[in-house]
Amino acid sequence: MYNILKLNKIAAIGTDRLGANYNCVDECDAPEGILVRSAAMHDMELPESLLAVARAGAGVNNIPLDKCAEKGICVFNTPGANANAVKELVLCGMLLASRKVAQGIAWNKTLADDAGCLKTVEKGKSQFVGPEIMGKTLGVVGMGAIGILVANAALALGMKVIGYDPFLSEAGKAKLEGGVIIVDTLEDIYADSDYITLHLPLNDGTRGMINNETIGKMKDGVRILNFARDGLVKSEDIIAALGSGKMAAYVTDFATQDLLTVDGVVAIPHLGASTPESEDNCAVMAADEIKDYLENGNIKNSVNFPNIAKDKTADKRVTVFGKGIEDAVKAIAADAAVATRGDYTYAIIDGADAEAFKAIDGVIRVREL
Structure with missing residues (x-):
């Protein structure tokens, strides 16, 4: 059990x-x-x-x-399990960034006691005017499962789509529609995009990547969508760019306190995968x-x-995990299925005795299945 x-x-x-x-x-x-x-x-x-x-x-x-x-x-x-759900919300986010729909709905609610609200709406609606997305350029940063779906969907909506991902695999490229253009640098994304959507992990190389310096390389009036991780942007720099007009809108699925009441921010309560x-x-x-x-x-x-799989060829199976153990494992079991990831090695051996592997220097865990 x-x-x-x-x-x-x-x-x-x-x-x-x-x-x-x-x-x-x-x-x-x-x-x-x-x-x-x-x-x-x-x-x-x-x-x-x-x-x-x-x-x-x-x-x-x-x-x-x-x-x-x-x-x-x-x-x-x-x-990829939640990729379609996030893709749909990103498309929603692009429309919210353009048409000021959320702001318009909130303003309408203030007119509940206005008997002539229909006339008031007609007079006041111009404050919520925004551009269409058709014909605009979307820059997709990170072409994993979500980024690929977003790129293809935006293309189908009549947008020009450019993508950047230095780790994009051939299998990933094969999933992209023919009109999606892959560019060589982030600077290409920043310079040419009307909308930029982020789909990459948060790590030391990406933390705070959207900041004063990178925003300065973007088009005036750029609209940024962040449905990946809140730490990818520096909030104070987003606020400054919105205040100056350099950035027209910031739509995020991460409702951090410093952004909640900022004009131009649409903060969604982390609904990307909530279907x-x-x-x-x-x-x-x-x-x-x-x-x-x-x-x-x-x-x-x-x-x-490391990722590895092996069909069972015996009733008894041993798995071994550790650092720098590949040669020692193969010396004991030449037919071992072995894979490495960084400093770590994982091996699967059928029909072996677990005790023989426990004495290997660097072994962290041995399991007998």
């Missing part, structure tokens, strides 16, 4: 896939697995029993990846990943372990 701790509500369509050999609970002192969405894990004590964490979503900033790797805990995410379809997709993928790892040792969509 595997104990699975749920740190957030996880759709039953996912947890039901685990089967009778799993005990999914909201409290547990010694879980073998954790299912999580947004709950913060950085200050959490990770029990020795813990083998895997599956994040029902793409971003993993709430999980201590290095700490997990050091303890031999495999962390998964669910890339029943998205929550179901993420729960199913997370459950399948953690089940295959716990039962078979296979790894798909890990963010801190």
